[in-house]
Amino acid sequence: MEGRLDFNESRSILSTLDEYRAAVAELATRAVRSLSIYTPDLEPQLYDQDCFLEPMKRLVLARRHARLRVLISDPARVAREGNRFMQMARRLTSYIDLRNVSPEYRGNPCSFIVADDKAIAYRQQCSRWDGVVEFNDVGVVRRHLAYFDEVWAESQIQPELRATAIDF
Numbered sequence: 001m002e003g004r005l006d007f008n009e010s011r012s013i014l015s016t017l018d019e020y021r022a023a024v025a026e027l028a029t030r031a032v033r034s035l036s037i038y039t040p041d042l043e044p045q046l047y048d049q050d051c052f053l054e055p056m057k058r059l060v061l062a063r064r065h066a067r068l069r070v071l072i073s074d075p076a077r078v079a080r081e082g083n084r085f086m087q088m089a090r091r092l093t094s095y096i097d098l099r100n101v102s103p104e105y106r107g108n109p110c111s112f113i114v115a116d117d118k119a120i121a122y123r124q125q126c127s128r129w130d131g132v133v134e135f136n137d138v139g140v141v142r143r144h145l146a147y148f149d150e151v152w153a154e155s156q157i158q159p160e161l162r163a164t165a166i167d168f
Helices: 017-030 050-062 075-081 084-091 138-154
Strands: 011-014 034-039 067-072 096-100 111-115 119-123 131-134
Touching: 011 017, 017 050, 017 111, 017 119, 017 131, 034 138, 050 067, 050 084, 067 138, 084 096, 111 138, 119 138
Parallel strands: 034 067, 067 096
Antiparallel strands: 011 131, 034 111, 111 119, 119 131
């Protein structure tokens, strides 16, 4: 649980949904300029939670140049099930960019979120909650951002990511 995690440490090992959710919320709170999210389906257990949505909304509304980029490998599920993150993204299109992962990259089973170019929460298998949060390992963050940028450049905006939804 959150009480066991020490976000003052440079690295923490995560093993439960609650720990990973706390790490994602902490990254969103610490972000100053950007968040980059690589996810299979905008995992509602993480990204449809107030502990993430509120700091994310503060980031994009308080900073004119703030940017959120999201790569989604299963956009059909997001469009079918919807969530509050998608609803917010539809309202804040100048700040939040969503793209469907190009087919040649869909075999990567990982999931991660990067805050600025400084911190990352990472899971090797998106189907499990085992992961790591790094606050000061710039090398790890840069490697993941380089991969994210590579996939981003090959991915396209998909119509199902902009489908209408009920307001939150």
